[in-house]
Amino acid sequence: MATTCQSWIVYRQVSSIDTGAREILPFRFGYACNALPLPNGVSVTALLEIEDLRTQFFTSAGTVQAVDGISYTVEPGETVAIVGESGCGKSVGALSILQLIPDPPGRIVGGAIRFQGRDLLQASDQEMRDIRGRDIAMVFQEPMTSLNPVLTIGRQLTETLEHHLGMSRPDADARALELLGMVGISDPKRRLRQYPHHLSGGMRQRVMIAMALCCEPKLIIADEPTTALDVTIQAQILELMKDLTKRLGVALIVITHNLGVVARYADRVNVMYAGKIIERGDAGEIYRNPRHPYTLGLLRSVPRMDLPRKDKLDPIEGQPPDLTRLDGGCPFRPRCRFAVDRCATEMPRLEAVDGEHFSACWQADALTATERVAS
Amino acid sequence: MSVAAPAEAQVSAAPLLQVRNLKKHFPITEGILIQKAVAHVKAVDGVSFDIRRGETLGLVGESGCGKTTTGRCILQLDRPTEGEIVFDGINLNDLDSRALSPLRQRIQVIFQDPYSSLNPRMKIGDIIAEPIYVHGLEPDAQKRMDRVRELLAVCGLNPKMADRYPHEMSGGQRQRVGIARALSLNPDFIICDEAVSALDVSIQAQVINLLEELREKFDLTYLFIAHDLSVVRHLCHRVAVMYLGRMVELADCDELFDNPQHPYTQALLSAIPVPDPDIERAREHRVLKGEVPSPINPPSGCVFNPRCPLAVEGCRSDIPELREVKPGHWVACTEV
Structure with a gap:
């Protein structure tokens, strides 16, 4: 514990120069002790750097080049949008970052994914498990299917906290309660004991966001976070995500097909077509x-x-x-x-x-x- | 609580379809052997509107507001609990299934999901020919296939696709097949139930253009059910907004979008992001609080009152009736 804490202090110094924003975070329980230590001598500029990433699916119909050499960067605290139509590889590209591509049939066949200067493609399975949910969190499209139907909302939140941050059950419960309040869920005490089917689609997506935020990640990947929701609920969820990422200094990759959503929330935009990024730029510039x-x-x-x-x-x-x-x-x-x-x-x-x-x-x-x- | 028929004052030509005080309540039952209804889901609760010949009426609202159920009641796929559906002078609710059959030729539907609304084991040609066969319009198989090829061409597909199966086609192509099937009986009236919602933007625009072309070519009347207001604005002449089984606003398309009166309509319009960062970041967003309540036990009075920024005491007890605030512009709210 002592060594990890030391590396945490080093890391905190470096990262506070980078982002500044992380200072705001409440470190009441000191549970950020396990944050990813930085390799010595690496100067971090971009939070995430993807270089010539190639992901292919080997099917009976042939090799599908779902992601065909994409490169982009995400700076700390910024919101980057990946826009494109179905099948253009935007989701596969995002799943590749966390190595969640089902293998077989899929495989990352080339490129590099550098997160804080470290290549995730070289990381072991155990290291990836530590990164997922703690340093990089994901919000999936379908709030109906991405929560476990047989676990209570509270358990799904505390499981992550206990696993990644080594919190005790009562501490984790208290933190879960706080998180649910933060994402605007009314009566959080009662919600902790409820199951996903008790909640509406918008509420479930709020729970997903709480789960993504629970370890205070540096990067959240949101894959079509509001596509399954109604417009008034979509507006609520997007405002919430914008507010929280800004307040907590979390970088956000939003994957969407909705050009209006991009216009409202993204700093930079990558447009994808047939597995390639075909245009990139400042959001205003791309639209104008x-x-x-x-x-x-x-x-x-x-x-x-x-x-x-x-x-x-x-x-x-x-x-x-x-x-x-x-x-x-x-x-x-x-x-x-x-x-x-x-x-x-x-x-x-x-x-x-x-x-x-x-x-x-x-x-x-x-x-x-x-x-x-x-x- | 009957709602005033909004279109009566503004009808110039005779309406093709009149819906009067339509209600559809689904029972929730309890018990294994002896089932008794313990509550009702009031999916549609007193909706009235007219659709004139050649016009496209947009029916918008969020999921669970009853817009699809309204469409299914008009099609008589669900028999209404109460109310009248008069198509070309004939009350559909009075007819049994045999008597409905000739009218069904004139009312067709295009469904939302192009993946599940086509039988995966039938060839495209057979899918489109089936309605013609069922209604006995063309007994000769060869002539039927000629008609199918003609329909495919009208819908922008290669006539050779008649020999393919649905899984060989993309979403946009499947939706065109759904449209060809709806056209196969030469209908007067087509209900488009979220017909373009499942499609990608570039394909969506193609299908919207096709629907417009067909409307002009075959003098069609559409009921366009959708949740995407920008598509509705592009395609419709008049728009009706529904919330929790009730109609809250009905007006001409431009009037509704330029001058929305009901607080729900205003919030709905404000929630839609515009694809232009300069405009989008400058404009004011009115985010509605809370969620749509359950239609099993809707709020008393105006169903929108728990989320309404204008709500006053009276809204909790009195159900507001649709009233005409301007010629042709009907709003169900006491506070506007």
Whole structure:
């Protein structure tokens, strides 16, 4: 215990310089003692750094290149959105971070995932178990199926606290009560003894968030956290997550298909298509000035509440490609109205078009010119 | 507690469908051998509206507000507990299943989930041809298949897909098959029950455009049930908002979105994020507190009163009736 506490002190000094925000956390029980010690001599800039990650599924129909060489970073305390349609690899990419890909059929075949400077792909199973839920927590899409139906809400919260932080049962109970209050659950004492089926969808998602927060992680991955919820409840949950991550200085990766949710909450956005990140940038910049035809198409195809009604929507024609049969060209080419010959043979790399704004398109410059003409 | 029929004052052409004081209560039973009802889920509790020929009425609300049950009652898939459903002058509730059959040809439905609403063991062609066969409209198998190919082409699919199975198709393609099946009997009226909710944005826009094209081409009337208000705003002429089995607001589409009156409608509109960070971060968000109460034991008075920012004492005891605050704009709230 003494050695871990020492490393914790070292870590706290380093991290408080990095984030500053972690100072606010209440360390009443001193249970952050087991926080991940930093390797010596590593200077941490990004909290999470993903480099050329490749995850494939080996099925009877062929090899599915679900995630095909994505790279991005998450800074401490920031909210990064991963946007894309079903099957674009956004969830698989997130599950890969925590190595929750079912193997077989899936496998991470290449790349690096550096969390606080340490490559998670080199970590042992035991080390990964310690990281999951303590340093990186996850909020899943379906609050109906991701809670254990035969355990009480209280037990599901205290289990994590006892396992990761070595808390005693009464301490864990007290902390669970506090957490439920923090996520806005009324009458938390009674809720602790209830089972998931007693709770509504919104309440269950609040419990999921409490579970994610219970070890004060540095990073929360939220995979479509509000897709299964009604709009008024969605607004409640998103406000709660925004408020808590800001207050506790937790970094957040939000995976979603809802462009409105991204606009309201994300600092930076990664747009994915067919297993690749095709555009990245500051949220405002991406919406104002999209530099990839797919992002432009997505933004145009949603009916907007704030603009006058259009006669016709402007959809992206065609279907997303079959991920088992990708050729060397740009996967968006068959649906793209800006495509040129080069798109068929060479996949464009994600390159800076304007400061921190990246696009993987040969026509990124033509796009802005056409846009100006169109508007 | 009968709700005033809102559309009566504003009907110009004769309505195709009139729904009057529709109620559907599902019993909750107890006991193994002798079942007795101990309570009722009031899924729909006194809803009235008209749909004019050629118009699209949007029916919006959150899960459990009774919008799907309203659609199922119109289709007579669930027999209403009370109220009238008059389609083209005929009260559907009075008819037995044999007498309903010819009317069923004229009222069709497109379901939400393109994965579970197609029989996985039937070919696409057979799925679309089945209604034609069941209603005996085209006894000749060859001519039936010609019609199927025509329908597939109308819905933007390759006619060769008639020989495929549902699992070979994507979600968007399956939803087009669902639309082709609904069109196979040349209906007048189609109920779209969350018809585009399960689709990705780029595909959703394609299907919305298809629905609009078909409306013009075949003079269709739609009841468009959805929870996505931005889609409803794009597609509908008039919009009705439901909450916990009651209708809280009914108005022309532009009027409802520009000038919402009921506090629930206002909160619902405020909760929808706009895909533009500049606007989204600048505008005010009115987040509703609490959750939708249970329809088994709804709050007394106005069902919205526990979550309502405007609620006064009277809201707990008196049920507000729909009243016309402007021509064609009906609101069930005493405080607006």
